[in-house]
Amino acid sequence: xxxxxxxxxxxxxxxxxxxxxxxxxxxxxxxxxxxxxxxxxxxxxxxxxxxxxxxxxxxxxxxxxxxxxxxxxxxxxxxxxxxxxxxxxxxxxxxxxxxxxxxxxxxxxxxxxxxxxxxxxxxxxxxxxxxxxxxxxxxxxxxxxxxxxxxxxxxxxxxxxxxxxxxxxxxxxxxxxxxxxxxxxxxxxxxxxxxxxxxxxxxxxxxxxxxxxxxxxxxxxxxxxxxxxxxxxxxxxxxxxxxxxxxxxx
Amino acid sequence: xxxxxxxxxxxxxxxxxxxxxxxxxxxxxxxxxxxxxxxxxxxxxxxxxxxxxxxxxxxxxxxxxxxxxxxxxxxxxxxxxxxxxxxxxxxxxxxxxxxxxxxxxxxxxxxxxxxxxxxxxxxxxxxxxxxxxxxxxxxxxxxxxxxxxxxxxxxxxxxxxxxxxxxxxxxxxxxxxxxxxxxxxxxxxxxxxxxxxxxxxxxxxxxxxxxxxxxxxxxxxxxxxxxxxxxxxxxxxxxxxxxxxxxxxxxxxxxxxxxxxxxxxxxxxxxxxxxxxxxxxxxxxxxxxxxxxxxxxxxxxxxxxxxxxxxxxxxxxxxxxxxxxxxxxxxxxxxxxxxxxxxxxxxxxxxxxxxxxxxxxxxxxxxxxxxxxxxxxxxxxxxxxxxxxxxxxxxxxxxxxxxxxxxxxxxxxxxxxxxxxx
Numbered sequence: 001x002x003x004x005x006x007x008x009x010x011x012x013x014x015x016x017x018x019x020x021x022x023x024x025x026x027x028x029x030x031x032x033x034x035x036x037x038x039x040x041x042x043x044x045x046x047x048x049x050x051x052x053x054x055x056x057x058x059x060x061x062x063x064x065x066x067x068x069x070x071x072x073x074x075x076x077x078x079x080x081x082x083x084x085x086x087x088x089x090x091x092x093x094x095x096x097x098x099x100x101x102x103x104x105x106x107x108x109x110x111x112x113x114x115x116x117x118x119x120x121x122x123x124x125x126x127x128x129x130x131x132x133x134x135x136x137x138x139x140x141x142x143x144x145x146x147x148x149x150x151x152x153x154x155x156x157x158x159x160x161x162x163x164x165x166x167x168x169x170x171x172x173x174x175x176x177x178x179x180x181x182x183x184x185x186x187x188x189x190x191x192x193x194x195x196x197x198x199x200x201x202x203x204x205x206x207x208x209x210x211x212x213x214x215x216x217x218x219x220x221x222x223x224x225x226x227x228x229x230x231x232x233x234x235x236x237x238x239x240x241x242x243x244x245x246x247x248x249x250x
Numbered sequence: 251x252x253x254x255x256x257x258x259x260x261x262x263x264x265x266x267x268x269x270x271x272x273x274x275x276x277x278x279x280x281x282x283x284x285x286x287x288x289x290x291x292x293x294x295x296x297x298x299x300x301x302x303x304x305x306x307x308x309x310x311x312x313x314x315x316x317x318x319x320x321x322x323x324x325x326x327x328x329x330x331x332x333x334x335x336x337x338x339x340x341x342x343x344x345x346x347x348x349x350x351x352x353x354x355x356x357x358x359x360x361x362x363x364x365x366x367x368x369x370x371x372x373x374x375x376x377x378x379x380x381x382x383x384x385x386x387x388x389x390x391x392x393x394x395x396x397x398x399x400x401x402x403x404x405x406x407x408x409x410x411x412x413x414x415x416x417x418x419x420x421x422x423x424x425x426x427x428x429x430x431x432x433x434x435x436x437x438x439x440x441x442x443x444x445x446x447x448x449x450x451x452x453x454x455x456x457x458x459x460x461x462x463x464x465x466x467x468x469x470x471x472x473x474x475x476x477x478x479x480x481x482x483x484x485x486x487x488x489x490x491x492x493x494x495x496x497x498x499x500x501x502x503x504x505x506x507x508x509x510x511x512x513x514x515x516x517x518x519x520x521x522x523x524x525x526x527x528x529x530x531x532x533x534x535x536x537x538x539x540x541x542x543x544x545x546x547x548x549x550x551x552x553x554x555x556x557x558x559x560x561x562x563x564x565x566x567x568x569x570x571x572x573x574x575x576x577x578x579x580x581x582x583x584x585x586x587x588x589x590x591x592x593x594x595x596x597x598x599x600x601x602x603x604x605x606x607x608x609x610x611x612x613x614x615x616x617x618x619x620x621x622x623x624x625x626x627x628x629x630x631x632x633x634x635x636x637x638x639x640x641x642x643x644x645x646x647x648x649x650x651x652x653x654x655x656x657x658x659x660x661x662x663x664x665x666x667x668x669x670x671x672x
Contacts, residue, residue: 105602106595106613130293130303134348141347161277161285162386163347207344210254216308217261221295222505222519228299232292242350243294 001028005044008032013077013085016047016053020089026128030085044150064095069103080150080175087113098197125151129158132170133242135208136201140167144197144240147172152179156187171197208242215243251331257341259331263311263322264357266507267414268500269469272303272352272387275409276464282383284346284353286409286465289353304389305345306354309333309371313359317416317427318510320477322359326508332361334372337381346386353387353409354378364395368404375407387465394434398441402462403472405445410465410497413438415490418483422476425511442467442495466497472519473527474504475513479550484530484541491534501527524554533558536590537583558648560586560619564640571625571634574610586647587619619647 004019004027006012012032020026020076034042061070077088091114095102105111124147132155134141145152152172159170160181169180171192177190238244273290280376292301308322310332316323333341334414338356345351356375361367371390378384390408392401405411413435417423420432442463449462469490473483487499503519530552533539537559544558545551563570564588568570572581574596599605599613607626611617621633622643636643 030476098308101602104598106599107603107609112612125291126291129287130291130349130352132349142351158285163283165283166347203328207348210257211339211345211348211350213254213295214257214305215302218265218300218302220265220300220505221520223298223300223503225299226297229295229297229505232295232299232301237374241294242348 003027003029003031003044004047005031005033005036006047007049008034009049010074010077011051011054012047013088014057015049015051016085017089017092018050018053018057019047027084027086030089031082032080035080035082056212061092066100066103069095069100070220071101072114072118073080075121076114078121078150078153079117083118087117094139098207111249121149121151121154124149125154128237130157130200131237133240134163134168136204137198138201140169142198143170145170145172146174146236146240148236150175150177152177153189155179156181156189160187213244253337254342256333256337257307259329260307260311260333263328263359264306264308264355266502266505267306267357267391268300268502269389269412269468269498270301270303270306270355271389271410271468271498274465275387275499276461279379279385279461280383281379281385284384284386286387287354288384293349293351303352304387305342305351305353306355307333307357309338309356309358309374310361310367311359312361314362315360315427315429317430317510318512319416319426319472319504323508323509324616329337332370333365333374335370335377338374339378339384342378342386343382343384346384351386353389355389355391355622357391358393360393360395362410364393365397367393368396368400372400372407372518374401375404379407379459389465392438392442394430394438396438401438401441402445405442405463406460406480408463409461410468411442411463412470413442414470415486416438417476417523418471418478418486419476422478426476439494439496441468446495466495468496468498468500470500470502472504472665473501473524474516476519479545480523480527480530480552481541481545481547481550483527484545486533487531488534488541499531505650522554523552526558527553530558557562557586557645559584563623564644564647567637567640570637572623572625573625574605585620585623588615592616618650622646 002025004016006016016030051249056147065073073088077084087110089108094108094110095217097245102108128145128147128151132143132144132145150172152170155170156179159168163181165183167182169178171178173194176192178190178196179187180190181187238247271290272286275286277286290304291305294302296302310668311322311328312330312332313322313324314524316325318442321328327574342354347351356371358371361370370591373542375388375390388408389410390404392411392413415435416427416430423432425431446463446466449459452459453461471483490496490499501524503521503524504516505519506513506516519656528659529639530544533544534541539562543562552558556564563584569584572585574582581589582588582596595613596605596610599609602619603609607617607621607624623634636646
């Protein structure tokens, strides 16, 4: 059983592809550090990220995949589940054999899984783009999240376009990662332990109270529909929603 | 009065406006912070399951009009309040920076006169846009009777505008909203529509030309407060989409807010009817249907038990069965249960191979209703034979109660349905 660990960056994943292809080895497990902590036992061989290899693989993928196909690969990789990297290895082997037409063969089981992975990642990132809640902290704003998938990198661009005049960060408590932004710079990913939650600014409470009140007022009596609300806004996200914090629906 | 109190009063007063869409705005407005996302973003869902994307408030709930169906009518005994421009701008920016909202939906009761009210809304929006530098989404309500000059000014500050048509006919307006008329509603709609066209034309020639209501205009009407049939409503909406280039018509099931004898006494708002109207509306806009195909003198109301496409299909068995491997995009869209996404997927997937029922299922086409209308290769069941028996087909199409005991059965059983074997 061959288990490979890597640093969890996309570059690292590309390096790992190169490692696998040049040695003709197919690993039976691949995981970034956070999934190794939680997951499967056994010895992990660490595959080191080599930037030159990563860019060689990327140039190869540019030739083999359409721009849309490359975005799909990246989004599917962010699914970040135990089988994700292995699925993508299989997918890219198919692409190597059959070329671009593979992308359109939605009925091929491997392609379908990749498309499904992409879809669920994009759906969650779009959802959380609305559901994440910033709190004012001493310097700038802070938002905690516990997403199913690794959506932070996908939130970077839309949030930076929106809040470009103030520092902010989004914290993935599950993966202990952070997306951080400062005015005048581009957003960056970093590491932040789940214990390091910054304190709210003193005026924060006041706005939260206003928002909770407004939220309650907006529901039209006589049209309550808890099932519909849960469908749009699953309860697993409620924990970090200012307006629903601590509430659980019967 | 404190901000909390005002927010409660003016939010409460605005919540019956249905629109909360934040889509279609154009980026590229100047300003310090904020952005619009093309597909729109929902930020939360209220207990009634409706999306909250915009901070929806009235600027003031003072009103000189006395429309029977409205919570803010002049004769109603409610507490009255008005924002100041600063209060409103502070609220919007504080909520926006916390990612509670996508922008602002600003409406107002008519305080003194339409022009006076609109001027106050403009002042608040100017502060928000120019002093606070806000470039997020703004939906502004145009108040019937406002002068065109003020509407132009408002339109330059907003991403979307709307004039509520309120009721589907002139007679009902006269009866329930004595200060309004069909004419007073359609005039501003026409003003905005022409201005959108003119500014849009200018912008095609020079990208620096100002943005005027880039997300277009919409309207809303109340369903069930007056006696019009669906036929009248859908014809009206078709006309509005065609004539004024509206982006959306919103339908709002009448929620009794007063015991006025002019109004019907309903135990519950007609939610199902509202739902069917929305479905029919989608058919008008995205599926290439005409109003008269769904409702006619013979069928003046939509069938509440069945979605409008299924009931159309039941009346037109000669159109089916369709071969998914050959049907055009427009034809695919006429199959009950097949939407825009499914039709596109079918077209993409059939390039690679001939599709059968199992393939359709795998690419995610919902077959519960669709299968009765498909011409399938032999050995795939003869669902379409039901086409010759409209009553049985109708039974098969009715929504089924989901049973929790057999979750496995939610998937389509590929054998023939029990209806045929019994």
